[in-house]
Amino acid sequence: MERQYVKRFKGKALSWVWQDGVVELTLDRPPANEIGSVMLAELEQFVGAFDALVPITSACILSSGQKAGFSAGADLRELYQGAAALSEKDRLAGIREFLQRIHAAFNAIDAAPFVTLAAVHGVCFGGGFELALACDIIIADKMARFAFPELRLGIIPGFGGIPRLKRDLGNAFVRDLLLTGRSVNATRAQAVGLVAQLAAEGEALKLARATAAQITKFDAETRAAAKKFIKPIPHEELRREIDLFCELFSRPTVMAALKKFVESSDAMPYLP
Numbered sequence: 578m579e580r581q582y583v584k585r586f587k588g589k590a591l592s593w594v595w596q597d598g599v600v601e602l603t604l605d606r607p608p609a610n611e612i613g614s615v616m617l618a619e620l621e622q623f624v625g626a627f628d629a630l631v632p633i634t635s636a637c638i639l640s641s642g643q644k645a646g647f648s649a650g651a652d653l654r655e656l657y658q659g660a661a662a663l664s665e666k667d668r669l670a671g672i673r674e675f676l677q678r679i680h681a682a683f684n685a686i687d688a689a690p691f692v693t694l695a696a697v698h699g700v701c702f703g704g705g706f707e708l709a710l711a712c713d714i715i716i717a718d719k720m721a722r723f724a725f726p727e728l729r730l731g732i733i734p735g736f737g738g739i740p741r742l743k744r745d746l747g748n749a750f751v752r753d754l755l756l757t758g759r760s761v762n763a764t765r766a767q768a769v770g771l772v773a774q775l776a777a778e779g780e781a782l783k784l785a786r787a788t789a790a791q792i793t794k795f796d797a798e799t800r801a802a803a804k805k806f807i808k809p810i811p812h813e814e815l816r817r818e819i820d821l822f823c824e825l826f827s828r829p830t831v832m833a834a835l836k837k838f839v840e841s842s843d844a845m846p847y848l849p
Contacts, residue, residue, distance in 0.1 A: 583630055590619050591605060595634065599793065600636070605642035605643060635692065637689065638696055638782070639695050647699060648701060660672070668826075673819065680736070688810055692800065695709035697772075698779065703724070703738075704736045706734075713808065717781055728755065728756065731834050
């Protein structure tokens, strides 16, 4: 089957390659794969290729080409600069539209009939953590760390993370992550069931490739049915999340917190 136009793509923020039934998507936007308009547009291109990829694909691996880690989360500098240039009414409309696009892309990854694996190293925070949670299986190296630091900015995670984490884990762990903003290491993340497989440092992608090779052995229709049964998408809670995020974002304290973040001289201001 000759479909080169979907088998390989290289953009400004990510790339993907298809080979032998497995798609490898690599996030690669310096310094830490922040998710902004460029990455979102290319994620939309990726999910737009699903119709062509599905018949020939058993698994998809999401990983990072950046040393800092999987993803530090949303591009808060872009978010602040874009919001500051608009009136309050236009600002909220723009935020809502952006979140709806993010949710559509992440929901498509969540519902893909092939198996999605996040190969995680380093920081996996905020929106990057939410992208990993849209995947079926998280494979992390022992130095990976996970966090939702959004409350320090006066907002909640807005890319679907809390409904997905509640779907997969107990509420006690969800509350701990959300309300403290602290990060947890890969060992604890595996202990609570967030991380499915723990790899040695630098070996997460290698382990994900071995897992994907195992997945290719199974019948596609059965695999898709099993995934749909065990992993329902919490659509109603996701819609409520967007409403709550926009309600919180409308407050002046949020713009002040974002301004402080943008003006920070810290090397890694996204760290809790």
